[in-house]
Amino acid sequence: MTINLNINTGANTPIYRQITDQVRLAVAAGKLAVDDPLPSIRALAERLVINPNTVARAYADLQREGLIESRAGRGVFATRKRKMFTREEGWRRLEPLLDAVIGEAMVLDFTPPELREAFEKKLGQWKSAKGGEKS
Amino acid sequence: MSEQAVIRTRGLTRYFGARPAVHDLNLEVPRGCVFAYLGRNGSGKTTSIRMLLGLLSPTRGEGSILGHDIRDLQPEVRARIGYLTEEHQLYGWMSVRQCGEFQSQFYPRWNEKIFQGVIGHFNLKLAARVKDLSRGERAGLCLGLTLAPEPELLVLDDPAMGLDPVAHRSLIESMIYLTRRSDRTIFFSSHELADVERVADYIAVLDRSVLRVCCSLETFRNSVRQVRLRFSGTPPPVPKIPGLIQAFRAEGELRLTCVHYNSTTEQALRALGPAQMEPVPLNLEDAFISYLGERGEKSFILSETEAQP
Numbered sequence: 001m002t003i004n005l006n007i008n009t010g011a012n013t014p015i016y017r018q019i020t021d022q023v024r025l026a027v028a029a030g031k032l033a034v035d036d037p038l039p040s041i042r043a044l045a046e047r048l049v050i051n052p053n054t055v056a057r058a059y060a061d062l063q064r065e066g067l068i069e070s071r072a073g074r075g076v077f078a079t080r081k082r083k084m085f086t087r088e089e090g091w092r093r094l095e096p097l098l099d100a101v102i103g104e105a106m107v108l109d110f111t112p113p114e115l116r117e118a119f120e121k122k123l124g125q126w127k128s129a130k131g132g133e134k135s
Numbered sequence: 136m137s138e139q140a141v142i143r144t145r146g147l148t149r150y151f152g153a154r155p156a157v158h159d160l161n162l163e164v165p166r167g168c169v170f171a172y173l174g175r176n177g178s179g180k181t182t183s184i185r186m187l188l189g190l191l192s193p194t195r196g197e198g199s200i201l202g203h204d205i206r207d208l209q210p211e212v213r214a215r216i217g218y219l220t221e222e223h224q225l226y227g228w229m230s231v232r233q234c235g236e237f238q239s240q241f242y243p244r245w246n247e248k249i250f251q252g253v254i255g256h257f258n259l260k261l262a263a264r265v266k267d268l269s270r271g272e273r274a275g276l277c278l279g280l281t282l283a284p285e286p287e288l289l290v291l292d293d294p295a296m297g298l299d300p301v302a303h304r305s306l307i308e309s310m311i312y313l314t315r316r317s318d319r320t321i322f323f324s325s326h327e328l329a330d331v332e333r334v335a336d337y338i339a340v341l342d343r344s345v346l347r348v349c350c351s352l353e354t355f356r357n358s359v360r361q362v363r364l365r366f367s368g369t370p371p372p373v374p375k376i377p378g379l380i381q382a383f384r385a386e387g388e389l390r391l392t393c394v395h396y397n398s399t400t401e402q403a404l405r406a407l408g409p410a411q412m413e414p415v416p417l418n419l420e421d422a423f424i425s426y427l428g429e430r431g432e433k434s435f436i437l438s439e440t441e442a443q444p
Contacts, residue, residue, distance in 0.1 A: 009329035012416030014356055042315075049307055050333045051169055052314055057353075103413075 003032050005039075007048050015050055019058035027067055027078060029126060038068060038076040139166040141288050141320045142187060144198035144205075149182055149191065156182040158344040160196070164337070167317050169310065171331040171352075172324040174341035175427060180324040181221065183341070184292050188218055201288060214242055217286030221293050223273045227266035231259050231276055235283070242284035253279035256305050271302030278309060289313065291323035295330055303327075310334050328420045342427055348437045352419075358437060359422040360396035364389040364409035376403045381425040390415065392425040394437050 003026050007018045026032035038044075041059060045052035059076065062068045069079045105115050142164035149157045157179040164170045174180050185191040187200055189208040198205040203212045225234060231254060239245040254261065257275025259268070268276065274294065281289065291310075295303055307330055313319055325331060331338060331352070338355055340348035348355060359380075364370065370389045373382050378400060381392035389407070393400050404412060417425075 009332045010418050010420060012418050014353065015332060016353075045311060045314075046308070049304065049311060051311065051336060053336055 003036070003038060005044065005048065007050065015048075016054050016058040016061070019044075019055065020061050023058075023062055023067060023078075024065075032078045034078055034080050036078045038078065040075055140164060140199075141166045141202075142198070142200050142322060144183075144187070144196065146196035147183065147186060147198050148194050148196045149179075149186060150194045155344045157186070157341075160341075160346050162198075162339060162346065162349060164320060164322055166320055168336040169314065169321045169334050170323070170337045170339070171335035172322060172339050172341070173326075173331065173348075173423070174324075175343075178341040179344045180341055181292055184290060184322075184324065188216065188290065189213075214244070214284065215287045217281040217284060217289045219277055219281045219289075219291045219294055221296060223270075223277045225265045225273060225276065227264070229265050230261065231263050231265070231268075232261040234265065234276060234280060235261075238280045239283070244284055246283050246285050249285065250279045250283035253282055253309060256309060257302060269299075270297045271299050274298055274302060275305065278306065282309070282313070287319060289319065289321045289323075291321065293324050293326070295325055295327045307333060328423060332419050340423070340426060347426065350438050355437065356417075356419065356422060358395055359392065359417060359426065360400075361390060361392045361415040361417050361421070361425070362404060363413050363415050364391070364404060364407060365411040366408075367410050371407055374403070374407075376400060381428050392417075392422075394426075 003023065005019055005022050007015050009015070011018065013021070023032065023038070032038075038059075039047065041052050041055045045055045048055075059068065059070070063070065066079060068076055070076050102115070110118075140163045142162060144160050144162045147157060147160040147162070148155065160179075160183055162183075172180055172184070182191065186193050187198060187205055189200075189205050192206065200208070201212055201215055203209070226237075229237065235247070235250050235254075239247070239250075253275060257272060257278075259272055259275055259279075263272075265273070265276070274297075278294070281291075294306055298306060310321055310323070311334060313321060321334075335352050337351050338348060339346060350358075361381075366387050366389070368387070370384060370387065373379070373384075373389065373391065376391070376393065378394040378396065379391060380394055381390075383390040389409075391404065
């Protein structure tokens with residue numbers, strides 16, 4: 001299936017990162033599977049009404065991460081995610097994100113059990129999305 | 136990027152009486168980019184554009200456009216530049232078609248297909264009289280007249296001003312369409328930061344006649360950071376921190392916006408002894424406004440070379 005990308009101006013996240021985030025999420029959730037096509041740089045730029053260099057920048061990042069590849073004459077496709085990071089490096093990247101979520105939850109007066117429950121629930125949703133879309 | 140610059144100025148300055156409208160402007164616009172020229176009203180954008188196009192002579196300093204001295208621009212160089220003014224000067228009695236025919240006489244390289252394409256994109260009728268057109272339609276007509284000669288360099292002075300959302304979108308689409316040719320450069324002034332975010336590769340910011348920023352949009356966004364410092368008691372006075380452009384003080388809290396944010400900045404902030412320190416996400420508008428705010432250090436400029444750590 002094809003992916004439906006959108007962007008917002010005025011957001012805290014630069015446009016190229018909005019694109020990479022959405023593709024990463026779609027891959028993680030199984031909405032974008034191996035060999036699924038992505039729009040060309042030019043086509044996506046014109047549809048989103050943004051500078052093609054911004055799309056190119058996003059695609060370059062995704063390509064570096066091994067999430068997409070450009071096949072000569074045929075377009076851009078999702079690829080099997082190659083393992084890019086060691087476990088250790090993976091944790092180093094994940095930890096600040098966990099800290100941010102927990103910190104915010106504490107500020108908002110959520111209790112640890114509530115947080116645990118919410119985490120489990122989310123995890124369940126992701127699992128079903130991943131299993132449900134493709135099989 | 137030097138050999139590739141389509142616009143370059145050195146110390147370009149213009150006084151009106153005793154008042155500097157543009158002071159010591161050093162600008163470099165690489166070929167093939169979309170360059171946004173920003174600043175508040177009266178900051179000197181139009182004055183500098185007029186100097187670049189040879190329509191106003193500088194008090195001092197120099198500049199070149201497409202490699203030619205701006206004080207001596209020949210018609211064949213001017214023909215390679217498309218200039219869209221703020222005012223959309225047109226003859227009211229002409230029809231849209233007549234405007235096209237009239238304009239085409241001045242350009243050896245007139246592409247009627249482009250003219251028709253832009254006119255169509257803005258839903259203009261060829262038989263319509265200029266005096267009956269809305270502001271958005273006039274903008275579309277002027278854009279068509281400016282684009283049809285296929286200029287190498289397009290200079291747009293506040294093209295979005297007064298456009299309704301539909302005409303505005305058509306304008307941005309036209310600009311993006313132009314980037315198909317990688318050797319075409321667009322230099323535009325604007326107040327619409329959403330447009331800048333959509334189309335600009337580079338930005339320059341003028342603040343009261345002085346250039347304060349000239350770098351890629353990405354560099355700008357990466358180097359302007361806001362940090363929230365929380366204190367258990369009253370926050371200490373803010374010391375001199377290099378690159379500090381804005382400081383807000385609240386109950387038990389300091390919010391500081393810095394340019395060239397790096398490990399040195401971070402150390403300086405940690406030295407204030409905050410109980411907690413966290414980054415505050417900034418959108419382009421926040422970053423821009425903190426840059427042009429009244430407080431803070433004004434003595435430096437954010438440029439591509441200085442932004443490197």
